Amino acid sequence: MKAALFYGTTTGNTGDIADKIKGSWDAGELELFDVADSSLSAAKDFDILIFAIPTWDYGEVQEDWLEVWNEVDQLDFSGKQAAFIGLGDQFGYPEWFVDAMGMLHDKIVAKGAEIVGHWSVEGYEFEESKALTDDKKHFIGLALDEDWQRDQTDERISDWLDQVKLELGVF
Numbered sequence: 001m002k003a004a005l006f007y008g009t010t011t012g013n014t015g016d017i018a019d020k021i022k023g024s025w026d027a028g029e030l031e032l033f034d035v036a037d038s039s040l041s042a043a044k045d046f047d048i049l050i051f052a053i054p055t056w057d058y059g060e061v062q063e064d065w066l067e068v069w070n071e072v073d074q075l076d077f078s079g080k081q082a083a084f085i086g087l088g089d090q091f092g093y094p095e096w097f098v099d100a101m102g103m104l105h106d107k108i109v110a111k112g113a114e115i116v117g118h119w120s121v122e123g124y125e126f127e128e129s130k131a132l133t134d135d136k137k138h139f140i141g142l143a144l145d146e147d148w149q150r151d152q153t154d155e156r157i158s159d160w161l162d163q164v165k166l167e168l169g170v171f
């Protein structure tokens with residue numbers, strides 16, 4: 001199955017994570033797309049889609065993602081499996097932690113994708129997030145905090161990828 005990872009990044013953290021995911025992905029081809037210079041329409045050629053998005057400016061969508069935000073509404077994600085990675089700062093912005101990941105998730109779900117890769121909130125400290133499951137025990141994707149918990153990132157990525165591959169049946 002062909003996989004693609006779409007990401008946007010302002011100060012480089014999400015770009016670095018995209019490179020790490022590509023380096024760790026061992027379930028066939030994984031193509032990276034920086035949304036600053038790629039159209040989301042490329043998603044139609046892939047079965048597995050990973051979306052990586054940081055939150056900026058008190059719960060706002062990162063600037064390059066904002067440029068392609070309305071493209072999502074033109075696309076059909078039915079029959080595709082999608083997973084999300086959200087970057088944020090839980091202590092600097094505890095009321096808006098990884099909000100943009102939740103906002104993107106809601107749009108992609110509305111266009112028919114099946115979601116894999118929910119991730120426990122244990123080990124994080126924050127007040128509110130738009131990226132939680134209904135029972136608030138999980139994020140709807142992998143939350144990463146490069147500002148305060150960078151030392152946990154590699155292990156989180158490794159564990160999450162194992163889980164995602166299992167859920168996708170591509171391990």
Ligand SMILES: Cc1cc2nc3c(=O)[nH]c(=O)nc-3n(C[C@H](O)[C@H](O)[C@H](O)COP(=O)(O)O)c2cc1C
Pocket residue numbers: 008009010011012013014015054055056057058059060062087088089090093096097098099146147
């Ligand atoms: C001005 C500013 C506003 C931010 N706002 C939020 C926010 O509302 N929620 C959050 O979780 N993180 C917030 N962050 C943290 C960034 O999401 C975090 O630093 C992320 O790793 C940046 O990713 P990037 O380098 O790929 O752009 C903010 C950071 C800055 C500098």
